[in-house]
Amino acid sequence: MTSHPDLPRLSEEQCARYRDDGFVFLPNLVSRADIARVRDELDGLCRLTRDEVILENDGRTVRSVMNPQAFSDLFGRFVRHPALLGPVRQLLEQDTYLFQCVINMKRPFHGAVWQWHQDFPTYYHDDEMPEPRLVNALVFIDEVREFNGPLMVVPASHRAPAYETAVDDSTTSYPLRAADEAVVARLAGERGIEAPKGGPGSVIFAHTNIVHGSGPNMSPWSRTMASITYNAIDNKHGRSRRPEWVVRRDFETLEPIVPPI
Numbered sequence: 054m055t056s057h058p059d060l061p062r063l064s065e066e067q068c069a070r071y072r073d074d075g076f077v078f079l080p081n082l083v084s085r086a087d088i089a090r091v092r093d094e095l096d097g098l099c100r101l102t103r104d105e106v107i108l109e110n111d112g113r114t115v116r117s118v119m120n121p122q123a124f125s126d127l128f129g130r131f132v133r134h135p136a137l138l139g140p141v142r143q144l145l146e147q148d149t150y151l152f153q154c155v156i157n158m159k160r161p162f163h164g165a166v167w168q169w170h171q172d173f174p175t176y177y178h179d180d181e182m183p184e185p186r187l188v189n190a191l192v193f194i195d196e197v198r199e200f201n202g203p204l205m206v207v208p209a210s211h212r213a214p215a216y217e218t219a220v221d222d223s224t225t226s227y228p229l230r231a232a233d234e235a236v237v238a239r240l241a242g243e244r245g246i247e248a249p250k251g252g253p254g255s256v257i258f259a260h261t262n263i264v265h266g267s268g269p270n271m272s273p274w275s276r277t278m279a280s281i282t283y284n285a286i287d288n289k290h291g292r293s294r295r296p297e298w299v300v301r302r303d304f305e306t307l308e309p310i311v312p313p314i
C-alpha cells in the first residue's frame with residue numbers, strides 16, 4: 054500500500070467499533086468551509102439535465118446526483134479528501150479506488166424513502182464484485198436531525214450474510230434490491246436501530262453489508278448526504294449490468310489532495 058504518513062487515522066477504539074458494529078460515526082470530520090463549497094457546487098449540478106441527475110417519482114424533485122466526480126472537478130477532489138481517504142485506507146488496509154459516489158438530496162417535504170437494504174447484494178449480483186470489502190463514507194452536507202430523514206443503521210447487521218433479494222423498482226424512482234422485512238425485523242430485534250445525527254461535515258463510515266435505510270423527509274429542512282463508496286484495489290468489480298453512468302470503470306488508485314477542496 055502506498056505510504057502516506059500524514060493522513061488522518063482512526064483511533065483503535067473507532068476501528069474496533071467499525072469491526073463490531075459495522076459502522077463508526079465521526080462528528081464534524083470535514084471542515085465547514087469544504088462542505089460549503091460542496092453545497093454551492095451541488096446547486097449548479099442539480100440544474101443540469103443529464104442521466105446522472107435523478108428525479109423523485111414526482112418528476113420535479115431532485116433525488117440524487119450520481120457520480121458527480123465524472124463531470125465536476127470539485128467532486129473529483131472531494132472524493133480524495135484526506136479526512137475520508139485516511140480512515141478508508143486504514144479500514145481496508147489497502148489502496149483504494151472509487152467505486153461509486155451518489156449525492157442523496159432528500160429535499161424538504163418531498164424527499165422519498167430509501168428502503169431497508171444492504172449494498173453488497175447489488176454489487177455482487179449486478180456488478181461482479183468479488184467480496185464485501187468496500188467502505189461507504191456517508192458525509193453530511195446538511196445538518197442531519199431526527200426530522201429530516203436521517204440514515205438508519207442496524208448495528209452488527211454486517212455480520213449477516215449478503216441476502217439475495219429481488220429488485221424493487223416500484224417504491225421509488227431508483228431501483229434497489231430491498232431487504233426482506235422479516236430479516237430486518239430479526240436483526241433490529243437483536244441490536245436495535247441507530248440514526249446518527251450531527252452537523253455538516255460529520256461522517257458515518259459503514260461496511261458494505263450493513264442493513265440501512267431512511268424515511269421520507271417531511272420536514273422543512275433539506276438532508277443532503279454524500280454516499281461515497283470506496284473499494285479495495287485488489288477487489289475490483291467486473292462487467293456491470295448497470296449503465297456506465299451508474300457504475301463506472303475507473304480503477305485509478307486514489308491519492309489524497311491537500312485541502313481546501
Ligand SMILES: O=C(O)CCC(=O)C(=O)O
Nearest residue numbers: 157167204266267278280
Ligand atoms: O441517503 C440515504 O438515506 C440512503 C443512502 C444509501 O442507502 C446508500 O448510500 O446506500
